[in-house]
Amino acid sequence: MGAPAAQPKTRPVVLSEDGLARLLARLHHEGYEVIGPTVRDHAIVHGPLSEVDDLPRGWGDEQTPGHYRLVQREDDAYFGFAVGPSSAKRTLFPPRQPLWTAESRDDANFAIIEAERPERRLAFFGLRPCEVAAIAVQDRVLLHGIVEDEVYAANRADVLLVAVECGAPAATCFCRSMSTGPGMESGADLILTELLDGDHRFLVRAGTTTGEDLLEQLEHDEATEEDLDARKEVLASAAARLERRLDTTDIHGLLMGNLDHPRWDAIAERCLACANCTLVCPTCFCTTVEDRTDLAGTEATRERRWDSCFSLEFTHTGPASVRNSTRARYRQWLTHKLATWIDQFDTSGCVGCGRCITWCPVGIDLTEEVDMIRRTSEDNVAPWPMVPSPLQEG
Amino acid sequence: MTGGIGRPTVAVWKFASCDGCQLSLLSAEDELLTIAGEIEIAYFLEATREVKEGPYDISLVEGSITTPDDAERIRQVRDISTTLITIGACATAGGIQALRNFGDVEAFRSLVYARPEYVDTLADSTAIAEHVPVDLELRGCPIETSQLVEVINAILAGRKPVTPTHSVCVECKLRGNLCVAVAHGTPCLGPVTQAGCNARCPAFDRGCYGCFGPAESPNTPSLAAWLEEELALEHPDLVRLFRSFNADAPAFRRESRRHEPEEVAT
Known part of the structure; x- marks a missing residue:
């Protein structure tokens, strides 16, 4: 998010199921391209939402390390599932992004043509609190870092966030450990809580004045004490199911003080270095560029694409790859995500969404790995110094 | 060149x-x-x-x-x-x-x-x-x-060709394919197979059968162990999986050998 938006004054309201449909219609009416969860290929992924019927109504999911299945719920919940493999990253920081084309004009000259960045209003509908937190992390890195990323900034310029608090965490989720869920108080334009007790309805709070304006245009009821209690019940029930933990106590010192821990070797035995964890991670931002030419030799294009610290080419400098073992690559990923990210960006790179656990083809679980290192860490390891962030100095 | x-x-x-x-x-x-x-x-x-x-x-x-x-x-x-x-x-x-x-x-x-x-x-x-x-x-x-x-x-x-040696998984994720291994339980060689096909088979709900051969750092023993334990593949299945178009590529050859009956293994 950019500058803190003015705090809205609106009190919580309640939307009916029809109200949810009207909210979506309102967004379309205001020219938003709406993206949200939808069922495709037996999973819940992000896609365009034309109407509420596009939402995964009645669907839930079952997630364990290396395992995801869509399951039919016993109710008609619109948001009765945890996060799927896609995230807002796919839209705001696309997998492939043309940057520019060079066209030869005559023998000696060429012109650089910047890739077009279409202006659009984007609304994310139905993001979980952890997903909103992930956008905040990417904002920190790509908007408020040392250099602003032009592509991300252009995509992020006019984005509306409609979040839905989480009532259906998966077994791979650990948002409580990262303080990113299951509920949220701010960070989105509208924050919904789906209430399934009694009448199927949605408690809605405005997180920004934009959200407030939207609410005013929709027919709604004031929230009652029962509605507010029902929300508390949803969150308490979700929290009770969030059993997975990542103990973040001095995690920087723990990981950086254990760079030679034998556990890294054990992980490397299992790790496929396939890069899935980094590509499903909603905050991982590493890219490379690919240059291509046409057969006539008159045009060259540069495209940016997602890369991963798990690929050999990623650290290919001079004659070879610097991190040429899987051990070195996994360790780089985990220590960056959970420790040195804090040095760089004053925040953890992890939001506890659990995607890297579910979508690892061999079910490697970072919470288990950190726990193993913690339990077998030697007490006398030399702590790695916290590196002052250039952001702090600036 | x-x-x-x-x-x-x-x-x-x-x-x-x-x-x-x-x-x-x-x-x-x-x-x-x-x-x-x-x-x-x-x-x-x-x-x-x-x-x-x-x-x-x-x-x-x-x-x-x-x-x-x-x-x-x-x-x-x-x-x-x-x-x-x-x-x-x-x-x-x-x-x-x-x-x-x-x-x-x-x-x-x-x-x-x-x-x-x-x-x-x-x-x-x-x-x-x-x-x-x-x-x-x-x-x-x-x-x-x-x-x-x-x-x-x-x-x-006169430039270097763009022919990445990373896994097929990278292409699946770039393309937005759903992971057929994790979400469908389909045996897939994608994590140990080199990219280049634009993840053609997973895009059609099929597991990768490894026609581009081993990726840059193919951890076939780990993948095979997972297929055996979680997807209930048996040794003859694993032999067939790794022994096809790239049967004699070193990483795939070693892996298929590992799952041969002992009396035949050399």
Whole structure:
């Protein structure tokens, strides 16, 4: 998010199921391209939402390390599932992004043509609190870092966030450990809580004045004490199911003080270095560029694409790859995500969404790995110094 | 490489193979006429009977080495080629015919042919790189036309071709494919297979069957253990999974050997 938006004054309201449909219609009416969860290929992924019927109504999911299945719920919940493999990253920081084309004009000259960045209003509908937190992390890195990323900034310029608090965490989720869920108080334009007790309805709070304006245009009821209690019940029930933990106590010192821990070797035995964890991670931002030419030799294009610290080419400098073992690559990923990210960006790179656990083809679980290192860490390891962030100095 | 020298001469050679990879060049329909303008096809029997004498700037070599004659012929091809590029699973790993490397060629020969003594064959089907130095290998069964065009493009421009060696998983995620292994429980070689096909099979709900051969750091033992424990594949399934078009690529060969019955394992 950019500058803190003015705090809205609106009190919580309640939307009916029809109200949810009207909210979506309102967004379309205001020219938003709406993206949200939808069922495709037996999973819940992000896609365009034309109407509420596009939402995964009645669907839930079952997630364990290396395992995801869509399951039919016993109710008609619109948001009765945890996060799927896609995230807002796919839209705001696309997998492939043309940057520019060079066209030869005559023998000696060429012109650089910047890739077009279409202006659009984007609304994310139905993001979980952890997903909103992930956008905040990417904002920190790509908007408020040392250099602003032009592509991300252009995509992020006019984005509306409609979040839905989480009532259906998966077994791979650990948002409580990262303080990113299951509920949220701010960070989105509208924050919904789906209430399934009694009448199927949605408690809605405005997180920004934009959200407030939207609410005013929709027919709604004031929230009652029962509605507010029902929300508390949803969150308490979700929290009770969030059993997975990542103990973040001095995690920087723990990981950086254990760079030679034998556990890294054990992980490397299992790790496929396939890069899935980094590509499903909603905050991982590493890219490379690919240059291509046409057969006539008159045009060259540069495209940016997602890369991963798990690929050999990623650290290919001079004659070879610097991190040429899987051990070195996994360790780089985990220590960056959970420790040195804090040095760089004053925040953890992890939001506890659990995607890297579910979508690892061999079910490697970072919470288990950190726990193993913690339990077998030697007490006398030399702590790695916290590196002052250039952001702090600036 | 021949970057900047104008119109390079190109020869296309066939060894033990099905011709599918050569055809990939002819299948480059949109680019074919432009390609023909930018390179001089000097030797390409699949396309034209017109043959120009070597040496050649670029040789594209399809097929594996399976006979003593071919073992000699590939050395001659190397001698008259500035750049030698192998195309496809046969040329880069021995191909499907490398299944013979796991069996007894003498037994096959005596059973299959009426006059076995007429068949002059080697015991193994081997990759071109086991016989001569190779400048670039293009994987796949068959190769991906777009990769071949990219390599020709790169040679003409004097730049490095974009032919990543990471896993197929990267292509699935770039493309937005759902992971068929995690979400459907489909056995998939994608995590240990080299990219290049744009994740074609997973895009059609099929597991990757590894036709591009092992990726840059293929942890096949870990994947095989997961397939066995979580997806209930048995040893014969694992042997078949790893033993197909790239059966003799070292990582896949070792993995399929690991799951053979002990009395047969060598």
